[in-house]
Amino acid sequence: MSDFDSELDASGLNCPLPILRAKKAIAALDAGQTLRIVATDPGSVKDFEAFCKQTGNELKSSGEEDGKFVFMIQKAA
Amino acid sequence: MSHRLSGPERRETILSAAQGLFASKGFHGVSIDEIARAVSVSPAILYRHFDSKHALYAAVLDKFSHQRQSYVDTIVNHGTRFEDALAGMTQVYITSIADNPDILRIELHSLLEGNPATLAFFQNRWKSFTDYIEFGLNEFLPYDIPNRERTILSAALMFQGMVREALIQKCLQPHDRLEDLDLQELSNELVSLFLRSIGINKTQLSRKATMTG
Numbered sequence: 001m002s003d004f005d006s007e008l009d010a011s012g013l014n015c016p017l018p019i020l021r022a023k024k025a026i027a028a029l030d031a032g033q034t035l036r037i038v039a040t041d042p043g044s045v046k047d048f049e050a051f052c053k054q055t056g057n058e059l060k061s062s063g064e065e066d067g068k069f070v071f072m073i074q075k076a077a
Numbered sequence: 078m079s080h081r082l083s084g085p086e087r088r089e090t091i092l093s094a095a096q097g098l099f100a101s102k103g104f105h106g107v108s109i110d111e112i113a114r115a116v117s118v119s120p121a122i123l124y125r126h127f128d129s130k131h132a133l134y135a136a137v138l139d140k141f142s143h144q145r146q147s148y149v150d151t152i153v154n155h156g157t158r159f160e161d162a163l164a165g166m167t168q169v170y171i172t173s174i175a176d177n178p179d180i181l182r183i184e185l186h187s188l189l190e191g192n193p194a195t196l197a198f199f200q201n202r203w204k205s206f207t208d209y210i211e212f213g214l215n216e217f218l219p220y221d222i223p224n225r226e227r228t229i230l231s232a233a234l235m236f237q238g239m240v241r242e243a244l245i246q247k248c249l250q251p252h253d254r255l256e257d258l259d260l261q262e263l264s265n266e267l268v269s270l271f272l273r274s275i276g277i278n279k280t281q282l283s284r285k286a287t288m289t290g
Contacts, residue, residue: 014205016148016166017212020157043147050149 004036004072005029011040011068015047022048022073026057031077034060039069048073088126090116096137100179103186104134104195138198141180144173148205159213160277164268166206171244171264178248185245206240207233214275232275239267 008025010018018039025035037048045062048071052059060072082090094115098107109130113123127133151165174181187195210233218225247253247260255263 013212014201014208016152016162016205017208019149019152020162020209023152023157047147047149050147051153054149054153 003034005033007036007038009038010044011038013039014041015043018044019047019051022051023055026055026073026075029075031075034072034074037071037073038065039071040067042069044069044071084126087116087118087122091118091123091126091133092136092140095133096140096179096183099134099137099186100182103183104130104190104192106186109133134195137183138195141177141183142198144177159217160268160272163206163209163213163272164265166209167240167264167268168261170206171240171260174244175248175260178244181241181244181248203237206236210236218276232271235274236271239271240264243267 006025006029008018008021010021013021018037018041022035022037025037029035041047048059048062051057052073056076058074058076060074062069062071064070091112095107095112098112098115107130109120109123112130112133113120116123123133127136148162148166148169151169152162155161155165184199187199211229214229214232218229222228243260243263246255247263258266
């Protein structure tokens with residue numbers, strides 16, 4: 001069983017597209033479900049921190065894998 | 078009377094002077110000696126902080142990228158409608174350039190100088206808009222219009238040219254022939270014109286999207 005419910009590949013896209021697409025993807029989730037996001041824009045690290053702070057969703061993890069940035073966001077209850 | 082600056086203070090002073098000189102004369106028009114003179118230090122002291130003119134120039138660009146405007150607030154608060162988010166992003170961008178027109182001056186010099194690394198840096202700033210427009214139009218435009226892909230790419234370029242020209246007019250021209258329109262109003266007019274040109278017939282953007290900031 002994977003530890004996320006939905007996945008979004010935002011590779012190659014600049015802010016704000018990864019945020020916009022994440023917002024739409026999270027809207028389709030149920031509370032407590034997790035979205036995994038892959039991005040390549042270095043600015044996305046700060047952007048997803050700010051996004052979670054503003055929306056109340058939880059940034060479960062933020063890290064780098066194979067030169068890409070990977071975020072796990074859990075939808076707020 | 079001289080106040081002795083700490084290392085970080087000295088570095089900041091050099092960076093700030095270099096930014097102003099690069100903005101007015103371009104990378105090739107400025108020497109290390111000139112920057113050192115502008116902050117009243119010897120070139121040897123300057124080299125303690127920056128290895129070369131290239132390193133100093135890179136540090137100026139790096140400072141801009143740390144001041145990079147985030148569009149998160151726009152996306153979270155202005156909604157996800159294409160036109161509202163685009164208007165919000167444009168406001169954020171033009172405000173950041175109006176606050177620091179040196180960024181635009183350095184961008185224009187870099188276009189003439191043709192340094193690939195610098196061009197990539199500035200192209201990447203515009204990519205937020207061109208990506209957004211290309212992606213949005215790809216979802217929005219009917220699939221059967223002729224030359225669809227070319228239309229989408231051209232629309233993104235049109236938007237970039239429009240906003241950059243508005244910034245040149247408002248931030249760099251000594252005589253502003255559009256003085257009755259301030260930068261925010263001009264930006265809103267241009268975004269509305271752009272939207273009409275691509276078939277989004279909105280004469281009025283939603284109120285939230287046209288607010289400053």
